[in-house]
Amino acid sequence: MSEIVTESYIGSAIVYIDGRDCGNVSGVKLAIEQETKSLPNYRGGGGYADEVTLIKSVKLSATFYDFNNENLALAMRGKIDVLTATPVADEEIIAVLDGLAQTAKMIDTSIAPVVKNEAGDVTYVLDEDYVVSAAGIRALSTGAITAGQTLTIGYTSQVGNALQALTESGKTVSVVVDGINDSTGKPWMLKFYKWKPTPTSGLDLIGTDYGSFDIEGAVLADSSIVATGKSKFFVRSAA
Template sequence: MPEIVKESYIGSGIVYVAGRDVGNASAVELSIEQDTVTLPNYRGGGGNYDSVTRITAVNLSMTLNAFSNDNMALALRGKVDVLTATAVEAESIIAVLDGLADTVNMIDAAQAVTVTNDAGDVEYDVDTDYVVSAAGIRCLSDGAIANGAALKVSYTSLAGSALEALVESGKTVPVVVDGLNDANGKATVLKFYLWKPSPTSSLGIITEEFGSFDIEGEVLANDAIVAAGKSKFFTRKAA
């Protein structure tokens, strides 16, 4: 009696895009679009006499839970610039009482922040006349700053990164899923040679639950692979 092979599957793993670990990925899905051309059976009895099924697209989608700018650049066809901590002196802003006067850079609220009038000869008191956030200065209606007043703010900018969205035409990158079948503890590795992600259709900014976002893209044929019997799209290796 032939041996019955049990190969149940529960997938987990680490996703690498162009060699970069994208962090926690709660889903990765492969889909293949097909187009079937049929020749009807005219000899009686109905049905088809022949058929040919062509692959029209190979798609790869993933759900990411890590909201890094590098990940969001994939989803938004963006580029990422590095931000360094810099001392900013006397940046001009206009007061909005109980609203935000946003600054050019993110403010490091842990460092000293100074707000003065436009002439620089009157200094206002933090938490009395205004409060500070990373986005800018919020002038308080019960403080000494008048609505619409021209102000100067000096601060230290936060180090980090800046995502410039929708400025790229789209990159083609390799994807490797260093996976594990949790049902049996065996390793699986999937390699997608050329993946071209498309801009995401939605992105939650304020949420009550842990956020995630989807990235979909097409796996393109890799013409560098010419050996017979080798896929131009992807390969899966399993222990």
Template sequence: MSETVTESYIGSGIMYVDGRDVGNASGVKIDIEQETKSQPNYRGGGGNSAEVTKIKSVKLSATMNDFSNENMALGLRGKVEVVAAGAVDDEPLTAVLDGLCDTTKMIDTSIAPVLKNEAGTTTYDVDVDYIVSAGGIRPLSTGAMTEGQAIKVSYTSKAGNALQALVESGKEVKVVIDGINDATGKPWTLKFYKWKPSPTSSLDLIGDDFGSFDIEGGVLADASIVATGKSKFFVRSAA
């Protein structure tokens, strides 16, 4: 009599997209949609005389817990641009008292900006006439500026990157999950040859709990795989 082997499973792992570690990802799952065509049995007794089930689509979805621009670009069909630090001189703004005058670039708040009136004859005092944040300048109604006044600010922009959302048509990426079965300590891997993420339906950007967002996309057939018995979609290897 053959021995029955059981293996409990608790999955964890690191998800890589085109070799890039996406950070903490949960809810990674595969959904396979099937389509069944049946031929009824007309010879009496009911039922079917033949049945064929075909794979209609294969989808891979994941919940991203790291809000990097690179991860968000996957879910927003975006492009990430590197932004270098640099000096910005006399950027024109219009004062909105107790509101935000947003600047073209993010302000490096560790370096004090210089805010003046349009003529450059008056220099305003930070935390007295205005408050500075990464997003721009907030003129105070208790300060020396007036509503709608033309002002100009010189500042140092902060280095980082910028996500240009919804500018790409969607690209196909390779996904590898380097996993471990926490119940047994055994390693496993999943390789998806071609994954095309769709735009995410929602993003919760402000809240009182840790944020996350979902990305789903189709797993496409890799036409370069022609060997008999080899999957064109994905392969799972386990110890």
């Protein structure tokens, strides 16, 4: 009598895209769309003489919880520019009382800016005449700065990166899902050779819960795989 093997499944995994760890990812789903073509039986009795099911499309989707620019670039077909720390001297801005006067670059707020009047003979006091954020300064109505006044600001720009959204035509990447079956402790792996993500339908940027965003894309056939019996789309390995 043959043994019945039962293997329950609870999946967890690390998702790598082109070798990069994408952080906290859930809801990795595979959808295979099929198209059935049937040949009617014309010899009497009804039914079909033959039938074949073709693979119409293969799609991979996932929910991302890490809002880094690398993940967002996938979600929004973006390009990433590297930002370096650069001293900026005497940039002109127009004061908005209790509102934002935006600077050209992101401010490193750990280094106090220098804000002066247009003539340069008056230096305003941080947290008394204005407050600073990464986006610029807010002139305080209780301070010495007047509405619409031309100011100059010296600051150091923030190190980081900038996402230029919706500038790329679409990138094809490899995906490896390095998993563990939490029910059994056994490892498993899914390897997708070519995945072409489409732009996400939207992002929730402000809220009281942890944010997430979904990315879906087509799993393309890898024409370089020509061996008989080998999938052009993906392979699953398991212990």
